[in-house]
Amino acid sequence: xxxxxxxxxxxxxxxxxxxxxxxxxxxxxxxxxxxxxxxxxxxxxxxxxxxxxxxxxxxxxxxxxxxxxxxxxxxxxxxxxxxxxxxxxxxxxxxxxxxxxxxxxxxxxxxxxxxxxxxxxxxxxxxxx
Numbered sequence: 001x002x003x004x005x006x007x008x009x010x011x012x013x014x015x016x017x018x019x020x021x022x023x024x025x026x027x028x029x030x031x032x033x034x035x036x037x038x039x040x041x042x043x044x045x046x047x048x049x050x051x052x053x054x055x056x057x058x059x060x061x062x063x064x065x066x067x068x069x070x071x072x073x074x075x076x077x078x079x080x081x082x083x084x085x086x087x088x089x090x091x092x093x094x095x096x097x098x099x100x101x102x103x104x105x106x107x108x109x110x111x112x113x114x115x116x117x118x119x120x121x122x123x124x125x126x127x128x129x
Contacts, residue, residue, distance in 0.1 A: 001077070002095050005070040006105060007036035012098035014117040017045070017052060022094055025085045031075030032057070035118065036100055036111040039071060043122065049080075056122045 013033065016022050023029075026047070033043040044057040075095070079086045100111075 002031075002073075002075045002092055004073045004096070004099055006099050007034045007039065007071050007111070008073060008098050009100050009104065010035045010037050010114055010116040010118050016094050016098045017054075020050075022091065023047065023050070023052070025080060025087060026091070027078050027080035027084055029075055029077045031073065033073045033075070034071035035116070036104075037114050037116045038118075039111075043118065045075065054118070054121050
C-alpha cells in the first residue's frame with residue numbers, strides 16, 4: 001500500500017503511471033490520486049495486468065483535509081498471480097518522486113500552471129464530475 005499526504009505533480013505522476021517498468025510484478029492496483037492542478041477532485045486509478053484506467057471522480061473525505069492543507073492519495077497493489085513479486089520499495093520510491101517537492105508545496109498559487117499531461121486522458125470539461 002502507498003499513502004501520501006501531498007498532491008502529485010501531474011507530469012511526474014503521468015510518467016510513473018505510463019512506464020511499464022513501474023508495474024513490473026504488479027497484477028492489479030486501485031486507488032485515488034490527487035493532482036496539484038486539480039484539487040477539487042481525484043483521479044480514480046484501476047489497473048489489472050497490463051491495462052490501467054483513469055477516471056475523474058469527486059473529492060471525498062478520504063482525499064481532502066483542508067484544515068491541515070493535506071490531500072490524501074492512496075494506492076493498493078497486488079502481485080501478479082502465479083508467484084509474481086511486487087518490489088514495494090522501488091514502487092514507493094517512484095511514486096514518492098512524483099509527489100510535489102517541499103519547494104513546490106509552498107508555491108500553491110502556481111500549481112494550476114504546472115504541466116498536466118492528464119489533459120489527454122481527463123479533459124478539464126470532465127473535471128466537474
